[in-house]
Amino acid sequence: MRSISRRGWQRERRDDLPLSEILHVLWGRRLLIVGIVVLLVLLALLFGLFRGPEYTAEATVSVEPRDRSINGEERVGFMEEVQGAVVTQAWLRGVMRRAGWEGDPREFKDRLDFETVPQGDKTGLRVRFSGTGPEQAVRAANAYAELFVARVEKLNDDRLAGGALAADAVVESRAVSPEGSSLRLLLYAVAAAAAGVLAGGAGALLLEGRARSWRDARDAELTLRAPVLGVIPDYSSVGEED
Amino acid sequence: MLDPGSPVRRHYEDLAKNLLSIGEGVKSVVVTSPEPGAGCTSVCLGLGAALAGMGSRAAVVDCNLGNPQLHRMLGEPNFVGLTSSLRGDRTLEHYGHEIVPGLLVVPAGPVPSDPALLETRRFVEVVRGLEAGRDAVILDAPVAGSVLRSSSLSSSFDGVLLVVHASRTPKSVARATTDDLLDAEINLLGVVLNGSSGVRL
Secondary structure (H helix, E strand, O other): OOOOOOOOHOOOOOOOOOHHHHHHHHHHHHHHHHHHHHHHHHHHHHHHHOOOOOHHHHHHHHEEEOOOOOOOOHHHHHHHHHHHHHHHHHHHHHHHHHHOOOOOOOHHHHHOOOOEEEEEEEEEEEEEEEOHHHHHHHHHHHHOOOOOOOOHHHHOOOOHHHHOOOOOEEEEEEOOOOHHHHHHHHHHHHHHHHHHHHHHOOOOOHHHHHOOOOOOHHHHHHOOOOOEEEEEEEOOOOOOOO | OOOOOOOOOHHHHHHHHHHHHOOOOOOOEEEEEOOOOOOHHHHHHHHHHHHHHHHOOOOEOOOOOOOOHHHHHOOOOOOOOHHHHOOOOHHHHHHHHEEEOOOOEOOOOOHHHHHHHHHHHHHHHHHHHHHHHOOOEEOOOOOHHHHHHHHHHHHHOEEEEEEEEEEOOOOHHHHHHHEEEEEEOOEEEEEEEEEEEOOOO
C-alpha cells in the first residue's frame, strides 16, 4: 500500500475471542439458549418426578482394632475382614427386621451403600440407605449401624479367629432425617439449567461460525473486528451480479 | 443507485463520507469480497455515484478479468476497456465513459487468455494515470483470494474495502478473509455490509 498507515485496530491481536464478541453472539441467540435451558430443566424435573421420591440417610460406625500394631493401610483390610465376619445372611435379616423392612431382601441390599473412611486412629464405616421415605431410610441406616456394633461385640466375646479380629466398635454418628425430595428436584433443575446454558452457549457459538446471516453493522464489526464503513440495505431493483 | 433520488443513495453517501473521513490519502480503493456474490460491483457503482453526487470526480474500473460484471450491470457491451488500455498505449479515460456527471466507468474489456495482465507494471501505471485526473478511483476487483495473490492489487493502491453480503457470505469465511488480508499487511480500510435486511430503505 502506498501512503496510508495501518490503524490501531489493524494491529490488534485477532487470534483470541474477546468476551464482548462471545456475549454478543450469546445475546443474539438467546432464544436458542433459553429454549435449551427450559427443555433440559423440564426433562430433569420429569426425570425426578418419575423416579419417585428417594431419601438417603447416613450413619457411621467407627471400628478400632484392639491389636495396636495394625495401622495405616492395614486398617482398611482389617475393616473389610471385620465386615466380612459381621455381615451374614442371618444377620442381615435381623437388620431388616429391626428396620421394619417387609419388602424383597435383595432390594434392601441394593439400597444399602458402604464406604470405608479413615478417622484418625480408627477406621469408619459409612452406611447409607436410600429409602422411599425419610423414616424408613433413617431406621434402616441406624439398624445396620447398631446391629453392626452389637455383632462386633458378640464376635469379641466369641474370640473370632482366635481374637485376631478383636475390635472396639461404636456408632459414631446416627442417621438423622434426610433432606427432602423437593431439594433434590431443585438440585436437578439447577444442574439442568447450568448444563443448558453450557450446551446452548456452545451451540450458539457453533451456529454463529456457520451462519450466513449478518444482523447489522455491530454484528459485522464484532465478527470481523474491523470498522464497518457502510451498510447497504437489501433492495430488489438491482439483480444478481458477480 | 445511479439516480440521486434513489432511496438507497443516502446509504452510499454515508459510505462515501466514511471512506473520505479516513484520510486525505485514500484515492484508489480496491473493492473485493470473500466470495463471489457479495455485490462488489453494485457497491462500486453506488459508491462512485455517491462520490460523484457529492462533487468528486470518481471512476470505477472493472478489474475482475475472470468474471467481469460492470458492463453487464450497466447493460453495455464489453468491446473495449481496461485490457485494451493494458495492451495499448491509451489511457483508461479513453476507454471509459461517464454514466452520470463526474462518474467514469471503465469496463474490463476483452477478457484475456492470460489473466496475469493485472500483474504488469502497465496496470499500475494506467490506474495512476486515471488517479491524476480523478478524486477517487474504485477498482472492482476479483475475490479476496485473487487480491491476496496479486502483488499489484494487494500493494499498489491506497487500501482495500471488503464487501460482505448479509445473507450470502458465511461469517467464518469473512472472518478468515479479514484475518488473511491483515496478516498480509494489506491496508484494509473497512467493511461494507451489503444486502442488509436490518436497515430501512
